[in-house]
Amino acid sequence: MTKINSSQSISIVVPALNEEEVVADIVSDIVAVLEDRFQDFEIILVNDGSTDRTGAIMNEIADGHPKVRVVHNERNQGLGSAYKLGIAQAKFEYLMLLCGDGGLPASSLPPIFDAIGSADIIAPYMVNLKRIKTPSRYVMSRSYTGLLNLLFRQNIKYYNGLAVHRTALLRQITISSTRFAFQGEVMTKLLKAGCSCVQIGVQGAENTNKSSALRLRNLANVGKTLLTLVWEIIRFDSSKISTKVPQ
Template identity: 35%
Template sequence: MTPSRAEKSLTIVIPALNEQDKIADTIDGVLPLARELLDDFEIFLIDDGSTDATGAIMNEFAASDRRITVHHNAERRGVGAGFEYALSRAKFDAITLIPGDHAFQNEGIARMFKAVGAADMVITYRDNQSDRSVNRSIQSHSLRFVLNCMFGFWLSDYHSMIVYPVKWLRQIAVSQGRRLRLSDLRVDLAAPTRPHLCPGPREPERGVEGVIARAAAAHLFGAHRDHRLAAPPRSHPGCRSRSGSG
């Protein structure tokens, strides 16, 4: 008997501040991919107090598709606040954030969407960082090495796109009694030892990412090191498993 395929449903958060020249390109890239590659989705467009036409452009997209919701902040509140707004209203089990400045190219976003449902958490990484300056490369590699050693797992990138499990994020917010900060989430949720690795495309700008679909388990670190959540891993067609994190 062939095992049933996991449903590919996703809440997508796209925040932007004064990005009238790029927000349409971002949404025009994400929307067709979501329609093609996901079983169901919703998009939260977060206008973070923009003073240009960003909010008006978002409204136009929302008028054309009922799955798009626009939230306008009267003043700048930051990416984390927008993400938290969407998280509190998300109707699906998985959520991701895609910057509204068209930072990630469509081929990489497509690879991430294809991996939705392969595991409870999908972590992407950029594979064209060799064009960075020497100083930036040293700083980036050093910080990544320190964080990986501190928290006992091996991520290739701490600043790329992630598909988070909604239920775990909500537990972190409630149990810690604090507002979510995106910079914390990459170390609050740690992957185990058997990821499913999907190599990413080579892209000319910083929007390059492979996809690591992490096996479905996580440890909550920091103040909640004793709380553990787990679920059986699921395979993802076209991805290979490997014992290390790569």
């Protein structure tokens, strides 16, 4: 039996949009792993403008578990906005976002959680990335990672891997991105401020059958997002960030 960690605590943010078929099972799996490893934890469910029963199911989950609560967005706000909402409401020392579609399965969480305390940032990367993504999405993901590493002289394996951060550090930075780029923005700003990072290889479980990543409109959006991200990080004043947060 895994030893419960009584010295550290974590807030998990789980946004979902129209995931009525899977969200209950996904949250149940996350709770099981958390209960096996943490004495103090919370799950903040974000119903991000769903038009199906996702919100009602989330309410039922929260009614049945004292460490789960729900926030309902009338309109879809995006992952970045859900993440910022979680930062504002989090009660505990560490914070992590997990998508309500199960892209990072609960079975991959133990090695991530076990590494908490070894660095300011615990950054998971998908060891099976090439297998779980379509060729177009794989090329885009590797290109995005390579560009950020080149521009900011870093050696991160995967920027969209749902990292664990110290909540106190997250509250010292401004996050401008509301969509997928928020993770790259957060990671790069905190690394620039001198935060330590440990990278953990895990298995991903992502459904890629509906990918349209290389459509012209999406490429233009990614390009715009990347330029905005670069501008945000160029303007970022890392001297204002204190990495000496309470242990």
